Amino acid sequence: MREVRRKTKEVDIRVSPGEGEVRTGDPVLDHLMKTLFFYMGREVSVEASGDLRHHLWEDLGIAVGEALREEVDERMHRFGNAVMPMDDALVLVSVDISRPYLSLELEPEEEENGFLVTLVREFIWALARTLGATIHVKQLSGRNAHHLIEASFKGLGIALKQALTEGGRLESIKGVLR
Numbered sequence: 078m079r080e081v082r083r084k085t086k087e088v089d090i091r092v093s094p095g096e097g098e099v100r101t102g103d104p105v106l107d108h109l110m111k112t113l114f115f116y117m118g119r120e121v122s123v124e125a126s127g128d129l130r131h132h133l134w135e136d137l138g139i140a141v142g143e144a145l146r147e148e149v150d151e152r153m154h155r156f157g158n159a160v161m162p163m164d165d166a167l168v169l170v171s172v173d174i175s176r177p178y179l180s181l182e183l184e185p186e187e188e189e190n191g192f193l194v195t196l197v198r199e200f201i202w203a204l205a206r207t208l209g210a211t212i213h214v215k216q217l218s219g220r221n222a223h224h225l226i227e228a229s230f231k232g233l234g235i236a237l238k239q240a241l242t243e244g245g246r247l248e249s250i251k252g253v254l255r
Contacts, residue, residue: 078092078093078094078119078121078144078145078147078148079094079144079147080092080093080094080144081093081140081141081143081144082140083136083139083140083143085136087127087128087129087132087136088125088126088127088128088132088133088136088137089125089126089127090123090124090125090126090127090133090136090137090140091122091123091124091125091140092121092122092123092137092140092141092143092144093121093122093144094119094120094121094122095120095121095122096120096122097111097114097115097120097121097122098122098123099111099114099121099122099123100123100124100125101123101124101125101126101127101133101137102125102126102127102133103130103133103134103191104191105191105192106125106130106133106134106137106196106200108227109200109226109227109230110123110137112227112230112231112234113141113230113231113233113234114234115234116230116231116232116233116234116235116238117234117235117237117238118238121144123137125137125140130196131195131196131199134196134197134199134200134203135199135200135202135203136203137200137203138199138200138201138202138203138204138207139203139204139206139207141204141207142203142204142205142206142207142208142210143207145208145237145241146207146208146209148241149174149208149209149241149254150243151247151254152243152244152245152246152247153174153240153241153242153243153244153248154239154240154241154242154243154244154248155173155174155175155240155244155248155249155254156171156172156173156174156239156240156248157171157172157235157236157237157238157239157240157241158170158171158172158236158239159231159232159233159235159236159239160217160232161228161229161231161232161235162228163219163224163225163227163228163231164219164221164224165218165219165220165221165224166216166218166219166220166221166224166225166227166228167216167217167218167219167228168183168214168215168216168217168219168225168228168229168232169213169214169215169217169232170212170213170214170215170229170232170233170235170236171212171213171236172210172211172212172213172233172236172237172239172240173210173211173240174208174209174210174211174240174241174254175209175210175211175249175254175255176209176210176211176255177205177206177208177209177210177211178205178211178212179198179201179202179205179211179212179213179214180212180213180214180215181194181197181198181201181202181212181214182214182215182216183197183214183216183225183226183229184216185219185220185221185222185225185226186220187220187221187222188222189221189222189223192222192223192226193222194222194226197226197229201214201233209255210240212233212236214229214232214233
């Protein structure tokens with residue numbers, strides 16, 4: 078994963094290989110980024126600040142997508158999947174690195190401070206657009222926002238790790254990925 082710096086009038090973000098330190102000023106986002114990179118098997122450091130949580134989450138998704146894009150290779154596995162349990166939550170995550178699309182179906186019945194599906198959607202859709210990945214996240218069961226969202230990031234990490242792993246052939250009957 079290469080270093081990416083994204084600086085706009087709204088955010089200042091640096092994603093780089095490193096010790097796994099994550100500092101965004103948003104404890105929920107810090108927790109979810111550590112979770113994502115852990116399950117991807119990556120040591121990644123993040124330094125980020127922004128004017129609004131919405132901008133911070135969306136632009137961090139863009140930066141992570143840019144950092145991962147260099148790993149996209151015609152000989153990668155392309156597909157990755159995970160069914161992730163976490164307490165009451167069971168979430169399916171499926172990734173196809175070919176073209177951008179997001180289907181996010183999370184409907185928690187129990188809120189938890191800071192765990193917002195709207196922000197999760199902004200991060201994952203920005204990641205999908207920038208990486209060029211179709212990402213499906215589907216709640217199979219569960220009620221608690223924290224459990225559903227964290228299970229989603231664990232599953233996303235596992236699915237991305239699988240998809241980006243070298244596979245040995247071009248996974249497309251068309252002969253191209255896009």
